[in-house]
Amino acid sequence: MNSEIRSPGGDVTTHQRRWRRLLSTVAVTMALTAGALTPVGLSTTGAQAAGADPSANATTTGPETVSAESLPVPQVDGVVWDQVVIGRTVYVGGEFTSARPFTAKRGVDESPRSNVLAYDLDTGELLPFAPVVNAAVETLAASPDGKRLYMGGYFTKVDDQTRYRIAAFDLPSEKLVSNFRPLVNTRVETLVATNDTLFAGGAFTSAAQQTGVVATARTAAAAFAASDATLLPWAPNMTKIGGKGKLAVLSMVISPSQDKIVLGGNFQTLNGSLNPGSLMGAVDATTGKTTLPWKINSTIPQRDLKKRVPSDRHDFAVYSLSSDGGYVYGSMGPGLFEGVFKARWSDGDLASSGWLADCHGDSYDAVAVGDIVYTASHAHDCGNLNSFGDYVPPAGWYRALAFTTATTQKVRKEDAGYLNYAGNPAPSVLHWYPNFNAGPKTLQGPWDITAADGYVLYGGEFSTLNGRGQEGLARFAPRAEAPNEVGPQLAGSEMNPTVTAWGGNAAKLEWGINYDWDDRALRYEVIRNGNVDKPVFTVRWDSDFWKWRKGTGKTTMHLPGARIETLRGVDYGLTPGETYTYQIRTVDPRGNATMSDPVSHTTGGTASTNEWTSYDKTVLQDQPSTYFPLNETGAVGNDWAGSNSLRTVGARGDGIEGLETSRSYALNGTTAWAATWTAETPPQVYSSELWFSTTTKKGGLLIGMGGARSTGGSIDRQVYMDNAGRVRSANYDGTLKELASQKSYNDGEWHHVVNTLGPDGLALYIDGERVATRSDATYAYRYQGKNAHWIVGAQALGNRAGKPSSNFFAGQIDNVGIYQRALDPATIERHYDARIAPANALPTAAFTSTTNALAASVDASGSTDADGSIASYAWDFGDGASGTGATASHTYAAAGAYTVTVTVTDDRGGSDTTSAIVTVEAGPTTIAADSFDRSSSNGWGGAELGGPWTVGGRAADVSADGLSGVIATPPGATRSMMLPEVSAAATDTTVSFTIAEEAIGAQYVSVVGRQVGSSSYSARAVVQPDGRLQVQLFQGGTQLGKTVGVGGYTAGETVTLRLQVLGTGTTSLNAKAWSTSVAEPAEWHATATDSTAALQTAGSVGLKVYSAASNPLTTVAFDDFRVVQPE
CATH class of the missing domain: 2.60.120.200 (Jelly Rolls)
Structure with a gap:
């Protein structure tokens, strides 16, 4: 539907399509039910399960999208159906009577426009081009040389001159071409132009050079000479689906060599061929009678009238076609396939990097821009691409999406009743979700996409974008050129943390994730007592809107319900009996931030025995579900991340951190072991992590999972040591899948071990490096649906490979963590490197000053601390006065030069001092x-x-x-x-x-x-x-x-x-x-x-x-x- 053609006059971007009237009844159906365009017999209940793999917590790598906020662009009072860019001008067609400036409300600074307008690509400024067209303009096209603008639609007059549904304008004069007056007998939906020929598609059945010339039969497609509109021999023949209903060519795209045209629309056969030929097909550009290979017809099934829809519904269609020169992109719906496809030009096959973007919710347009494909749709479920599930909050419908042009995965098995395309190649859904609403006439938001020079231009019937007024048009720019002011969407009470006491000197916090329409990687800061300059805890987390809250209701699942994904933090070193306030600040990579309301918390009256190390903070910031630092002195290992506990923990030894406050669990190799007190759902995606030190020759269990708080019974997810000191992993998914290190680690030194299970298989890491992996282990034992406990230090090892002499481990275990995801190698390496707290790097003091008469203002916020934060500032103003805080002010009694000194102290007690001369003068009276x-x-x-x-x-x-x-x-x-x-x-x-x-x-x-x-x-x-x-x-x-x-x-x-x-x-x-x-x-x-x-x-x-x-x-x-x- 879109192709970019270079010309001496600048960029020419042309669109070919369309589908308008075909969708009028579909749009009404969409308004009647929240299960918009769901095939007959399908249920929308329980669709929440169609979300993405919960283990996907690493930041998605991929091309950078445009920003989700629109740059200035005109607004219209109706619907935009098509756009085309010629040089630096964007021409717009649709159904509207007026245009007004960006963000202006209706009635403010309106300019008359009759279904057509133009604006400047670079500035968004409305241009004078304003022909009077008496009915809808459905499609626009440009000649490759940039000298001709074509429009098609329902109109019969342009500037009071007769033009039966097709008109041409000379460029750059923008004057109506007087000798180009072709005639077709009903609407035109799509146009494709070369310098010599105009190809037209629609619902017409006859065409002629002009009025007064005998019309010739044409079946929804015709071609005219650009010079004088002579009707050309090109005449592909289509038939109605089932011989009934509507027949229309809705979109066309021409090959780079201009010798082949792909047609798409609502038809059953093309030149007598069903496959290829149903809904789309390729023909020659001379006569249109030669049907060329188009293999995607074998992937996307033809219409089954008896099983899929009532006999009077024949609306399944290809809505749009576009090309990036190497591939054709098409959008479709409803029911049998509602997504986007990418097929190679040569034969329409998915081979060689083609794919299916199998989202549910009709797709109306798709345009490739570099490494990204942007789409317009009313998508409500992309679960088959490991993205959002059906009708999830907050919007339910996500009408603008972005996919990679590259193939990155396979379509997941269908679980919502649609046709199953599992196993076909698929792209990734990129994190770009500009929030368009839907208009009252078509009940859809965006219909059209055009692109030029990095700009991505949307048109349609919408009145808001990201909650702000903007009607009909949007102009998105690359991130380097955009204001980038779309930030985290939640603030205030929605982001309030729950704070619980953790002894008298610590507090645990829990809060729900935020979301951002164009940034996935968000930073969450725990702010104590309003001090935003010094967060006490920071989490960087990939935050997806569909993990915010569950949907509620049967036909309104997009209404928010219970939280799905929560984050946790800890604040330590508090004063017993004091009252503190906590807020959650969410920051995106562009610096946009929101803040929760403050929540008060009063600590207990007595300090707890929980101790805090820099290693603990590193681990907790990576969000374990369970974490036992084992720094206590008692028999209970407290869970600093969740609410479980590890019992019974016997003797203690020195911890890995080498600090006085760090301890470990010392196991005797005969009777010592511990288990989590509360059983949990056995995770299918997980990481288990701990440190150990031993010289044993008898091996034993480090960590595993069991069906009971015992060393026997059902066992799985084990990490153990054999007699030779090699570390092994055992995972049961119907057969025993095992891993083993090559080296021995019973050397008396501390060693770090992580065992992960995820979509990529089973992996074993030791001391920050992966030592073994296998891809055929993808799930673990489910314990017959029952809950299970994590076991530390001893467990039956049955028929495990390298079974040691003892099930009981003799040595020390420290810092046990469990995660509900497979940790990535970078995180594991960071945890290994964090074992020893580095020596404190002293802060660097710096300040600036300004004066106003006798008053001086000083600012030391530019002071830095390479390994922490500045905890306090102390000022000496040189006249006996002092002050505190990052900024301070002082008024001197007399004019003069004063030596001002600031001392900054970091969060580990290190300090630095600097001084400067500040001169004040008597000011005006x-x-x-x-x-x-x-x-x-x-x-x-x-x-x-x-x-x-x-x-x-x-x-x-x-x-x-x-x-x-x-x-x-x-x-x-x-x-x-x-x-x-x-x-x-x-x-x-x-x-x-x-x-x-x-x-x-x-x-x-x-x-x-x-x-x-x-x-x-x-x-x-x-x-x-x-x-x-x-x-x-x-x-x-x-x-x-x-x-x-x-x-x-x-x-x-x-x-x-x-x-x-x-x-x-x-x-x-x-x-x-x-x-x-x-x-x-x-x-x-x-x-x-x-x-x-x-x-x-x-x-x-x-x-x-x-x-x-x-x-x-x-x-x-x-x-x-x-x-x-x-x-």
Whole structure:
């Protein structure tokens, strides 16, 4: 359906298709049930099981997608059916009457457009191209040389000239071609162009060069000469499915050599051939009568009318076809195959890197962009590709997907009642899920995809993208060019952790995963007491939305239910009896972050015997389901990850970490062993990990699983040592699968062992290296569906290879961990390397300073600690004053040069100190100031400097809340606050303000820099209803100079407004306004002079607010009011 053809004029991207009217009844069906387009007789209940393999926790490698947020692009008030890029212009066709700017609401800045528009590929700016087309434009195409734009659809007139469903425009003039007027008797769905020929497909049955010429029979496909629309001999013949229903060619794509065309649509045979020929097939580009090999017809089955649908439903079709030059990509639905296929051009075979993307939910378009295939669909289940299951939260339907062009796996066995394509080659689903909604007419979101120069352009009928208003068009860019502001989606209470006591000096935390529409690898930080600069625990985790929450209900499974995947953390070194707050901060690789609400936790009154080492933290950050550090002194090994325990643990020895606080389990080789207290479901994908040290010659069990808390009974998942000191693994999946090391490890040294079972088989790692593996072991003993215990130190070894003399291990075991996934080699190596805590690297102190008159602000947040974090900052300001914190401020009593020193201390007690000279000077004289750090009603009371405020208007509308001075102005009213005791001829006034409500009518905030009697000089900030922020200067009610735009304003944003009033006789006025989140601009936004006689003397200062009558209320909060004498 899409091909990219280079030309001297730039990129030309053409589409060929379509399927519109065929889907009208399907769309209605989709609206009636949440089980959209589910084949007759299939159930959507229990579909949650169709999710991905839970062991897939390593970050997915693969090509980088575009961002999931749209760059600026026009919006339309209807449906976009097709787009084509010619040079740097994107032409758009569909059913709409108007276009408006990016993010604008309906009715704002609308521009008439009749089913066609154009916009700039690089900027998204709407272009003047605006022919009047009297009905839907279904398809667009471009000639390879970029000199001709074609459109097809339902229309009969273009710019009041007769054009029966096909029209052509000359480029670059964009004028309608007068001598190209072909005629077909009903709709056109798809066009393909060469420089000499236009191929058309649709539902028509006859065609002619122009009106007045006798029409010739054509079955849904025809070709015309580009020069004068002469009807050409190309005439493939299709038949209806079962001889009934609709017949339409919905899409076509032409080979790079332009000698072969693949047609797709809703038909049963092509030139009398059923296979190839059902729904799609390849023909020559001269007559269309030669049916060429197209082997995918043998993979995707033909329609079975009796078994699959009622006799009046014949809607199974190929909806789109596109090409990247080497392969053809097609999208299909509904029912028998609803995904996307990739087939080689030569014969349509899946061999040589072809594949089936077997997702459920009709696919409407697919376009390859480099190593990625982007699709438009209403996919609700990609479980057969080891991705999301059926109708999972939060959206249920995922209407834009991305797949690898490469074959990476095989289709999984079907388990939801659709046809089974198991074993066929398949791509991977990439982590890219822009969240489109569906429109009210077609009940689908995106219908079309076009691509050029890395941009991926979606069109369709949607009104929101990622929850924000955007209608009909989206323009996605590569990550290097995109703002990349789509971040983690969950915040607040949804991400609140559960905190439980872990003795008096530690706390355990558990929280659900977050998700991000275009980043899978998220970082989770445990924030204690709001200190985001120093997380106490960090987890990096691949987070998939379908592992967030289970779906609920029978036909509304996308509504969120119980959590599926949770993460855990530990905070250690707390003070017994203290109350702490914890939050979970989620950060994506682009720095976008969300925060949970704070959760309070009070520690116990007595410190526990649990001890913490750097190795423990390394392990816990990799999310074991069970972890026994064995650092306690008692008979119970506490589970730091879950809620199990290991009993009974006897004698203790020194631990691997070599620290005073680290211990291990010392086993005597005759009676000592321990087991988990609570039985669990035997995992089919797992890793068991521990350290051991021994000199035994009798071997014994290190770890295994048993059906009871004993050393006998049902046994499996064992790691043991033989008499020679070799380490062995035994796993039972109906037959015993075993591994063994080549070396012996009974040398008295500490050794690290990990045993993993996953989709790739069984593997044994020792001291960070894989020593043995086999791929034929893919599951473990299930214990007849019963739960089982993990056993440490002794277990019957039955007929195991290399069975040792003793089942009981003599030696030390430490740091036992269990994981519900197969650890990857990098993680295992990291755990091995973490066994010895490195010497503390001292921090490096650094700071910057800024001054304002006698006030100095210092910032040491640039200090670093290579192996940890900065725990504290201590400041010496050089005049006897001190301070703490990463940032601090101090006001000196006198001007001068002072030596400021900061000492930083890291989390392991190391410190560093640095000093610098800070010079302060006496600043301008302050005339008035107020920070509003008081509470009052019916006025503001007295300013900190400048005397009492007086209210102009109703006093009940004025208050102070301890943070700001608030004025609540009714519609059409003015409220003022003045300082009449101030008298100054020259003033420099600054104030910050925040408006709570969104502007319906204009909102006005003014600073009065000089008021004499009823006359005044003021600067006014204006917030317009469309969000524009403007600055104006006034003498009384007369504006001085022009209104100056200074950007945009969003309700709740804080802006600083500054006004200088200088001189008498002739007074100079300067004003500027800026968001407090950015630096003050160097230049003034508005300047003026005035000589009004009544104002050429000293006056008072103040503030004013006016709210237009169309606003329900305007609430303005003021802060940091300061008036100084200009320098």
